[in-house]
Amino acid sequence: MKKLHFSVCVAMCFGVAASxxxxxxxxxxxxxxxGSVSVIDTNTDTVISTIDTGGKPRGLALCKGxxxxxxxxxxxxxxxxxxxxxxxxxxxxxxxxxxxxxxCSPDGKWLGVANEGTNSISFIEVKSMKLKFxxxxxGKNPEHGVFREADQVDVLDLRKRRQIGSVKVGERPRxxxxxxxxxxxxxxxxxxxxxxxxxxxxxxxxxxxxxxKRTAGVIVSPDGxxxxxxxxxxxxxxxxxxxxxxxIENIAIGQRPWNMGFSADGSKLYVAAGRSGAISVIDLASRxxxxxxxxxxxxxxxxxx
Numbered sequence: 001m002k003k004l005h006f007s008v009c010v011a012m013c014f015g016v017a018a019s020x021x022x023x024x025x026x027x028x029x030x031x032x033x034x035g036s037v038s039v040i041d042t043n044t045d046t047v048i049s050t051i052d053t054g055g056k057p058r059g060l061a062l063c064k065g066x067x068x069x070x071x072x073x074x075x076x077x078x079x080x081x082x083x084x085x086x087x088x089x090x091x092x093x094x095x096x097x098x099x100x101x102x103x104c105s106p107d108g109k110w111l112g113v114a115n116e117g118t119n120s121i122s123f124i125e126v127k128s129m130k131l132k133f134x135x136x137x138x139g140k141n142p143e144h145g146v147f148r149e150a151d152q153v154d155v156l157d158l159r160k161r162r163q164i165g166s167v168k169v170g171e172r173p174r175x176x177x178x179x180x181x182x183x184x185x186x187x188x189x190x191x192x193x194x195x196x197x198x199x200x201x202x203x204x205x206x207x208x209x210x211x212x213k214r215t216a217g218v219i220v221s222p223d224g225x226x227x228x229x230x231x232x233x234x235x236x237x238x239x240x241x242x243x244x245x246x247x248i249e250n251i252a253i254g255q256r257p258w259n260m261g262f263s264a265d266g267s268k269l270y271v272a273a274g275r276s277g278a279i280s281v282i283d284l285a286s287r288x289x290x291x292x293x294x295x296x297x298x299x300x301x302x303x304x305x
Contacts, residue, residue: 027261027270027304028069028084029279030057031296037071038279038295039084040270042263042304045281045291051087053080058300059101063126064108070126072099072113079113079122081129091129096120101175101259101301121156137163153187155203167203169196175218175259177227179242186227186242188215195229195238197245207245211238217259221284222266230257230271237271237282253280253289259301272299 027040037051037060057080059072068090069082077099081091097117104111104126111124115134122134137154153173155165171191178185178200185198193215197207213233220227220242227240235255239248254273257280261270268290269282278292279302 025264025305026084027263027279027302028060028062029270029272029295029299029302030060030071031298032056032058032074032300033277033297036296037069037082038293038299040279040293040295040304042268042270045293047293047295049087050296051082051084053082053089059099059113060301060303061102061104061111062303062305063104063111064106066108066126070102070104070111072102074098074100077115077117079111079124093124093129093131095122095131096134123158133161135161135163153185153198165203167198167205169198169205170194170208174216175230177218177220179220180222180224184242186218186220186229188218188229190214190216190232193231193233195227195240195245209240209245209247211240211247212236212250217257217271219260219262219269222262228260228269230260232256232258235273237269239287249287251282251287251289253282254278254292258299261301261303263304270302270304272302274298274300 025042027042029038035054038047039049041048056074057071061070069084071080077095077097079093080089083090096115099113099115102113113122120134120136123132125132135156153167154163157164169187170189173187174190175188185200187196193213195209195211199206211229212231215229216232217230227242229238236250236252238250254276256275257271257273259272271280273280278294280289281291283290
């Protein structure tokens with residue numbers, strides 16, 4: 001539990017863990033406008049099936065050691081465990097009001113879900129699919145564990161099960177991502193249209209970088225070398241050097257980009273482009289969008305394995 005001490009600056013500093021139980025390369029996208037999950041073959045970058053869930057699916061995750069897909073549904077305030085092969089919701093767990101992003105612990109044993117409406121983070125044991133405890137936070141409307149109507153990132157201690165601090169980053173922080181060694185966190189600050197770097201141990205801001213308009217999503221490359229931030233107002237994704245914190249390039253993609261996921265080999269970045277109703281695919285070698293995959297209405301997020 002050492003690495004989880006500063007958890008939930010966004011959904012517990014867990015990050016999305018890929019499952020090795022899947023035999024094929026797949027990506028999954030939640031479509032909040034059409035109440036569905038699109039299943040994508042990442043070899044051909046085409047939709048091969050659609051799971052009709054109803055409601056408003058948003059956050060999603062794949063956990064180590066599990067062959068299930070976990071999805072948060074906003075309207076019913078539930079966590080769903082979905083069998084992606086059968087295309088069925090197998091279990092439901094009641095959460096706090098308006099759940100958003102969810103993340104798996106590195107060992108795949110826990111899921112953390114940010115509840116906007118109740119200003120809390122729920123912790124679910126994956127094996128039993130039971131809600132074990134929730135931690136209230138001082139900031140408003142946690143989405144990825146950051147706070148849309150605040151200017152801070154809150155830090156939780158999982159052992160003590162309470163908030164132990166906060167870091168001011170700028171107005172309306174949204175997505176957050178961590179380097180593989182968990183020493184740095186990167187926060188997308190929407191109103192400031194910038195990316196903020198945090199020293200996790202010191203709990204202080206160590207850098208700010210202007211990227212694009214209305215920065216919302218953020219993800220770190222598997223090798224920790226680059227940070228990618230989605231800019232909803234500019235319809236692009238910023239590529240930033242994680243070490244120097246310099247902006248390398250802005251890559252044009254679909255409209256209102258939000259949350260992102262890497263392909264299993266790290267060669268492609270999948271971006272949910274809400275207003276385009278598509279998943280934009282970026283080839284990282286050429287730093288260009290190479291295709292758009294039509295999915296459902298208002299795709300919110302995407303995860304691949």
